Amino acid sequence: MKARTLTQSLAWLHTWSGLIFGWVLFSIFLTGTLAVFDKEIDNWMRPEIPTHTLDQAQAAQVALNYLQARHPDASAWNIGLPTERSPTLTVSAGEQRRGGGTVLDPTTGEPLAVRETAGGGFFFRFHFTLNLPRNIGIWAVGLAAMAMLVALISGIVIHKKFFKEFFTFRPAKGQRSWLDAHNATAVLVLPFHLMITYTGLVIFYLIYMPAAMEALFDGDRERMTRALREAPATEQHGHPAGGREAGPRGGTKTAVQPADLTALAPVLSEAERLLGPVAGLSIQHPGRSDARIEVRPVLGNRIELTKGMSLQFDGVSGQVLRLPSDSRATLLTQKVMAGLHFAQFGGYWMRWLYFLCGLASCAMLATGVVLFTVKRRRRHDAEGRVAALLYHSAERLNVAVIAGLSLACVAYLWANRLLPVSLPGRGGWEVQVFLLVWLASLSHAIVRPWLAAWREQLGLAAVLCMALPLLNLLGETRNEAFWLESVVVIIGMLLAWTRWKLGRPIKDKATRKAPGAALEAN
Numbered sequence: 415m416k417a418r419t420l421t422q423s424l425a426w427l428h429t430w431s432g433l434i435f436g437w438v439l440f441s442i443f444l445t446g447t448l449a450v451f452d453k454e455i456d457n458w459m460r461p462e463i464p465t466h467t468l469d470q471a472q473a474a475q476v477a478l479n480y481l482q483a484r485h486p487d488a489s490a491w492n493i494g495l496p497t498e499r500s501p502t503l504t505v506s507a508g509e510q511r512r513g514g515g516t517v518l519d520p521t522t523g524e525p526l527a528v529r530e531t532a533g534g535g536f537f538f539r540f541h542f543t544l545n546l547p548r549n550i551g552i553w554a555v556g557l558a559a560m561a562m563l564v565a566l567i568s569g570i571v572i573h574k575k576f577f578k579e580f581f582t583f584r585p586a587k588g589q590r591s592w593l594d595a596h597n598a599t600a601v602l603v604l605p606f607h608l609m610i611t612y613t614g615l616v617i618f619y620l621i622y623m624p625a626a627m628e629a630l631f632d633g634d635r636e637r638m639t640r641a642l643r644e645a646p647a648t649e650q651h652g653h654p655a656g657g658r659e660a661g662p663r664g665g666t667k668t669a670v671q672p673a674d675l676t677a678l679a680p681v682l683s684e685a686e687r688l689l690g691p692v693a694g695l696s697i698q699h700p701g702r703s704d705a706r707i708e709v710r711p712v713l714g715n716r717i718e719l720t721k722g723m724s725l726q727f728d729g730v731s732g733q734v735l736r737l738p739s740d741s742r743a744t745l746l747t748q749k750v751m752a753g754l755h756f757a758q759f760g761g762y763w764m765r766w767l768y769f770l771c772g773l774a775s776c777a778m779l780a781t782g783v784v785l786f787t788v789k790r791r792r793r794h795d796a797e798g799r800v801a802a803l804l805y806h807s808a809e810r811l812n813v814a815v816i817a818g819l820s821l822a823c824v825a826y827l828w829a830n831r832l833l834p835v836s837l838p839g840r841g842g843w844e845v846q847v848f849l850l851v852w853l854a855s856l857s858h859a860i861v862r863p864w865l866a867a868w869r870e871q872l873g874l875a876a877v878l879c880m881a882l883p884l885l886n887l888l889g890e891t892r893n894e895a896f897w898l899e900s901v902v903v904i905i906g907m908l909l910a911w912t913r914w915k916l917g918r919p920i921k922d923k924a925t926r927k928a929p930g931a932a933l934e935a936n
Contacts, residue, residue, distance in 0.1 A: 428568040429786065433808065435561035436783040437815040438544070440776060442555060444819055446541040446610075447772030448534070450757060450765050451898070453499040455534030458895045459830045462528045463502055466520040470495045470692060471679035476523045477505045478678060486701070494694040496520060497712055531830055532841040536848070537823075542614075545849070552618050562611045566604070573597060599778040606771040607778070613755035616748060642745035673703040676732040684734065685709035685725050690716060697729060705729025712758070718746065719753040780816045787812060810859040810867070817871035818855025820909065824878045824902065825851040831885040865916065872913040879906025 448455070457463065468476070477493040485491065488507035494515065496503050506515030517526045543551025600607070620627055620635065631638040675697065685692050689711040698706040707727040711720045726736035741749065753759060757768040787809045829847035833840055859867040883899045 424568040424571050428565050428572055431561045431568070432565045432779075432782050433786050435558045435565075436779050437811055438554070438558045439562055440779040440783070440815055441544065441819055442541055442558060443772060443775045443779060444823070445537040447769055447776060448823065449538040449541050450769045450772065452534030452538045454898055455537070456531075457500060457502075458898050459531045459533050459827070460502075460528050461895070462526055463517060464519060464521070465501050466496070468496070468520050471682050473503050473520045474678045474682060474695070476520055477503055477518060478675075480518060480523050481505055481507060481700075489699065491697040491700050492694070493696075495692060497691060497693060529830075529835045530840040532844045536826070536845060542618075545845070549621065552621055556615060556618060556622055559611050559615050562607075566600075566607055566611065569600060570604075573601075599774050599781065603771045603774045603778075607775060610755060610771075610775070613751045616751040617755060619748065639745075642742050670699075671703045672701060673705065673730045675700055675705060675729055676707075676727075678707075681707055681709065681727050681732055684727075684732075685711075688734075688737070689720070689723070689725055700729065703730055706735070713756070717750055717753045717759045719749045719756060719758070721749075780812075783808070783812050784816075809864045810856070813859035813864060813867045813871060814852070814856035817868060817875060818852055818859065821855055821871055821875040821878070822848045822852035824875055824882070824906075827882060827902070828878060828885070869913055869916050872909050872916070876906045876909035876913055879903060879909060882906075 466473075473496050474493055477495075478491070481488070481491045481493075485507035490508060492506045492515065494502065494504035501520070503518045503520045504515040505518060517528045518524065519526050539545070542555050544554055545551070546554060615622065624633075627633060627635060627638050631641070678695075682692055682695075685695075689709070691712040693710050693712045695707055695709045698708070705728075707729050709725045709727070711723055713719070713721055723738045725734065725738060727733065728735055757764060760767075787805060826844055826848040829844045833843055833847075837843060855871055858871065862870065879902050882902050886899075
């Protein structure tokens with residue numbers, strides 16, 4: 415028996431790792447691509463939140479007036495400020511610091527009745543958990559990411575003529591067309607494929623490789639993080655009435671007294687100078703002489719991920735009490751890699767670059783799994799019942815994952831507008847619609863001929879995408895949602911074009927006896 419060469423062995427590894435994990439990876443990449451604009455999707459899915467022209471200092475004062483009137487005795491006030499990507503102004507009282515809270519009209523300061531929705535955050539969560547329990551999902555996605563690295567590296571070895579393959583595309587040539595499309599999309603954004611896959615693993619390095627934390631810090635993640643940041647232990651502030659407490663620099667100060675809060679505008683201005691764009695702030699012990707204001711930057715306004723970073727001010731004098739601590743090189747490296755993955759830096763130009771690269775990754779994965787079935791369509795019945803069942807199943811899964819997931823994503827947007835606003839657990843129902851449509855697409859792909867299933871699901875997804883602006887007839891929209899709907903309409907046109915190509919007769923000599931089997935040729 416002739417021994418396999420290294421290239422042949424890697425080709426086998428590339429094919430089967432790509433097929434087995436290709437469907438999962440397509441789901442991860444498609445939802446991750448949509449999550450690049452998660453905040454913008456959030457805005458579209460909550461049309462009750464009005465646009466405004468207030469700056470952050472004015473919005474903060476509106477929120478402060480509301481909290482002073484409604485929660486004067488609260489131990490803490492928390493304010494989420496409007497940012498470049500979101501007009502939302504939120505407030506909460508007590509120890510809750512982030513997420514939730516009451517949404518205010520930034521102009522009037524009145525609470526808004528905003529519909530419950532899973533929002534764009536659903537795509538983000540699905541991207542790294544597959545809607546499974548968190549740790550199980552993270553492990554499943556991590557395994558798929560490792561398979562992606564294996565497929566990429568083996569693909570690099572297999573395809574030696576990178577630049578030639580990038581400039582080679584033979585349309586209407588059946589299997590060769592699919593191979594050319596797969597190679598071109600792989601080579602076009604190969605650095606992106608490698609970067610986004612590796613950095614995705616680095617984000618959860620403590621979950622995948624916890625041994626060092628267990629050995630050196632007895633599993634205490636907070637102590638390990640402090641050591642990496644070279645930060646002292648967190649100060650504990652006790653505030654007994656009439657007592658004395660440790661000051662911010664280790665000294666003492668007089669008993670707590672009532673005191674007016676400093677103006678927020680200078681505090682926000684100084685925080686923006688030191689941290690960059692600001693996302694929100696928390697005020698501990700408002701109305702007292704020991705008040706503290708903690709300001710948080712927008713997540714990832716620099717390449718280094720800024721999660722957990724904050725700046726603390728004296729709530730009465732406005733003096734800076736604590737600057738963000740410096741990280742050791744190891745933690746800084748991890749935070750930079752995480753920042754590269756999250757793509758929060760660089761503004762909208764960088765977001766669009768990530769979005770387009772993400773679509774190219776989806777195209778690479780889709781053409782790869784379709785190529786597998788195209789190459790074997792005319793010979794798998796001769797390879798035995800097990801092989802025939804495998805290939806027939808792969809064809810159905812291709813339809814359900816590629817066309818069906820696209821259909822489920824746009825159905826999720828439609829559900830946001832069509833479900834009753836007062837429906838209890840409404841956000842959960844939006845997710846249920848997504849999952850039910852996806853399950854229905856799999857059932858449809860099983861019972862229908864494979865080519866008809868492709869046409870019908872792509873056609874329905876195209877119609878829903880192009881008709882999305884019609885939901886504005888319900889009277890709930892905002893002007894800035896126009897660009898999001900425009901992108902969805904363009905995607906719908908691409909799906910319609912693909913559906914049209916599937917209905918064209920083919921010219922490939924090897925397959926022209928099968929009119930309508932255009933998936934092979936086009």
